[in-house]
Amino acid sequence: MPADFDKCRRAGGKIRAKRINSKEYMHICVKGGKSYAGYPKQYQKLTKKKAYVYKEDKKMHSYGDIDDEKKVIRVNPAKGDVIDTILHEELHKNNPGMNEKQVSKKATLLQKKMSIKNQRNLLSNFLRKKKNANKV
């Protein structure tokens, strides 16, 4: 069959992709009202962006930090100001171009606009993304 497909393609037929299943698809060549099946192909695995892991760490010296290589955000609840810290580290994550001063200012501004419910939701999200807890 693919021989006909190649012929069709060389003859300038239209190539369409047809889904076979979740892992494979097939190219089909359409020309003159006829279609020719090509080779089944594997979908390229989408390189999923690795999600950040959130960690709670009372032993660290700062309020929090972010490791872009390891994709880890750490927050130190012992220091307090947890909401500000989470906002701060998330700003770093989403705006690599922002400097420290800009991030600090923006985090403070964002927090000012938050209701208690917003703050609770932020904490819930943090806990949902939290993996290992080094909280003792």
Ligand SMILES: [Zn+2]
């Ligand atoms: Zn910072």
